[in-house]
Amino acid sequence: MIYRVKKQKNEMDTYVLYDVDRMPQAVYGVDRGDVMEFDSDLDRAVFFTKLMIPGFGGALLFADNCKEGYLPGGEPVDFYYESACSRLFALDQYEKEVADAFGRIPARSKSRLEKARVLLEPGITSEEVSLQALCELLWAGEEIVSYEAKSRIAKDGMRDDFLVGCSTKGFTESSDQWKKYFRELFNCVCVPTHWGILEPEPGKTYYEVLDEMIRWSKEQGMIVRGHALFWFSPNWECNTWIEKLSYEEVKKLVLERVDFLTREYKDFFDLIDFNEPIQANAKNMTFDEHFVIMKEAYQIVRRNAPDCKIMLNFFNEWQELYGLNRGDLNRIQKDYGQIKSIQPRDNEWCVTIYEYLDRCVKEGIDFDCIGIQWHDHPYDLFSSREIIKNWYSRYHLPIHLTELEVSSSDRPASLVRFGRPFPATHMYWHDIWNPEIQSEWFQSFLELMYSLKEVREFSVFSFCDAPKQWGSYVEKYPVAKRFQVGALAYAGILDEEENPKPAYFGLKYAMKRLGIEKHPINKKK
Numbered sequence: 119m120i121y122r123v124k125k126q127k128n129e130m131d132t133y134v135l136y137d138v139d140r141m142p143q144a145v146y147g148v149d150r151g152d153v154m155e156f157d158s159d160l161d162r163a164v165f166f167t168k169l170m171i172p173g174f175g176g177a178l179l180f181a182d183n184c185k186e187g188y189l190p191g192g193e194p195v196d197f198y199y200e201s202a203c204s205r206l207f208a209l210d211q212y213e214k215e216v217a218d219a220f221g222r223i224p225a226r227s228k229s230r231l232e233k234a235r236v237l238l239e240p241g242i243t244s245e246e247v248s249l250q251a252l253c254e255l256l257w258a259g260e261e262i263v264s265y266e267a268k269s270r271i272a273k274d275g276m277r278d279d280f281l282v283g284c285s286t287k288g289f290t291e292s293s294d295q296w297k298k299y300f301r302e303l304f305n306c307v308c309v310p311t312h313w314g315i316l317e318p319e320p321g322k323t324y325y326e327v328l329d330e331m332i333r334w335s336k337e338q339g340m341i342v343r344g345h346a347l348f349w350f351s352p353n354w355e356c357n358t359w360i361e362k363l364s365y366e367e368v369k370k371l372v373l374e375r376v377d378f379l380t381r382e383y384k385d386f387f388d389l390i391d392f393n394e395p396i397q398a399n400a401k402n403m404t405f406d407e408h409f410v411i412m413k414e415a416y417q418i419v420r421r422n423a424p425d426c427k428i429m430l431n432f433f434n435e436w437q438e439l440y441g442l443n444r445g446d447l448n449r450i451q452k453d454y455g456q457i458k459s460i461q462p463r464d465n466e467w468c469v470t471i472y473e474y475l476d477r478c479v480k481e482g483i484d485f486d487c488i489g490i491q492w493h494d495h496p497y498d499l500f501s502s503r504e505i506i507k508n509w510y511s512r513y514h515l516p517i518h519l520t521e522l523e524v525s526s527s528d529r530p531a532s533l534v535r536f537g538r539p540f541p542a543t544h545m546y547w548h549d550i551w552n553p554e555i556q557s558e559w560f561q562s563f564l565e566l567m568y569s570l571k572e573v574r575e576f577s578v579f580s581f582c583d584a585p586k587q588w589g590s591y592v593e594k595y596p597v598a599k600r601f602q603v604g605a606l607a608y609a610g611i612l613d614e615e616e617n618p619k620p621a622y623f624g625l626k627y628a629m630k631r632l633g634i635e636k637h638p639i640n641k642k643k
Contacts, residue, residue, distance in 0.1 A: 312355070380423045429489045582611075585603045
């Protein structure tokens with residue numbers, strides 16, 4: 119069956135097809151000039167893309183025909199108009215929920231919804247008018263979500279189970295100033311255990327580079343997560359000597375490594391994560407091959423460290439990358455974030471994370487929580503709330519936001535290695551990326567996530583802009599220099615001179631206002 123959508127300007131230069139339950143489909147659009155065609159067995163379909171909305175900024179948008187999906191055939195879907203109608207329908211439902219819970223919604227938001235409703239009346243619509251309606255709807259969503267978050271916090275009171283943290287990648291040889299600012303803000307840490315760092319040459323392990331940061335974090339009373347005990351990243355793990363290993367060799371070494379880490383550090387790790395399953399698949403494993411190693415690694419952790427929580431950590435929350443043609447990268451905007459680092463492989467993204475987790479459930483693998491990295495900007499507040507509700511409703515597991523990154527500048531990074539860090543996407547949130555917007559973003563999103571009981575953690579991924587992750591250790595091993603820089607340029611909340619940016623003080627103020635303890639009284643894992 120053929121589904122057709124008008125080819126309108128968008129930031130992906132294509133669309134992704136979903137079913138009505140928002141499961142992405144590996145069905146690639148064919149360019150027919152003014153129309154994109156999708157050949158699918160779905161009875162009804164939904165479309166997704168990214169748009170820049172004049173007067174608002176970037177947005178992740180679905181055209182879903184008011185949750186009903188579109189039938190095949192017929193006139194091509196006008197994505198601008200249909201995504202606006204779909205968002206209006208969703209906001210009308212949400213507005214009623216908020217009004218029922220708290221008695222009202224902001225008058226300005228109500229006015230925006232009515233203005234959008236008029237703009238979307240049949241007979242007066244054009245692409246320009248549809249974009250105007252989307253602008254009103256996106257701002258209305260921001261206002262209602264913010265109102266609900268504040269109201270819910272006021273109603274429910276303060277939480278004693280909420281973590282605010284950061285990666286310790288810049289800890290090695292860090293200054294006293296760096297450590298002071300870090301310990302004064304966070305109550306949990308993400309400690310990277312990347313194979314390519316800890317074993318830059320075959321058979322030569324340097325686990326001692328973890329020791330100081332782990333012990334220091336525990337001395338500060340922080341919750342510690344061991345990051346990426348299980349990972350097959352093309353950038354970090356397999357552009358090294360590891361790339362030449364056979365499947366059986368990789369399996370053996372990975373399991374030995376997981377065994378060592380969970381025995382040696384079992385008294386220090388409160389959580390560990392298995393990172394980007396199938397999303398990062400540099401060894402081009404089949405789903406079954408990957409799953410076998412993961413299942414055995416899971417059993418090792420449960421045996422060695424029974425009190426340690428296990429997280430499945432992933433990126434691309436709506437999973438649109440699954441629905442993109444991996445061999446046709448020219449169709450994707452060159453600044454589409456992390457897709458630049460993903461090369462076509464037969465089995466990379468061979469299943470969705472939904473399918474991965476469903477198999478875990480079926481085979482009795484009980485992850486304790488879901489880690490969502492939150493790299494794929496832009497995010498408006500309403501879409502972000504939807505993402506959390508979507509994942510929680512599917513698996514009823516606590517959500518941890520693990521790798522929050524927002525840039526304070528759209529300039530190129532001062533030091534680039536192996537294509538990283540990426541420059542900030544031009545798809546800004548509310549205004550071009552600058553220090554004040556970065557601070558506003560962190561405060562707004564912290565408040566939202568704190569208000570959602572489904573969310574337990576809000577962790578920044580880059581603490582400082584100075585390109586010196588792992589200190590001088592990386593200079594000893596040329597292959598390890600790729601680890602010297604972070605993922606996104608100017609995403610730190612300290613600048614390159616280790617001075618706090620507005621985002622640092624914004625987070626500190628927001629945490630104080632919300633009553634988040636630097637070192638939580640209740641040390642829940």
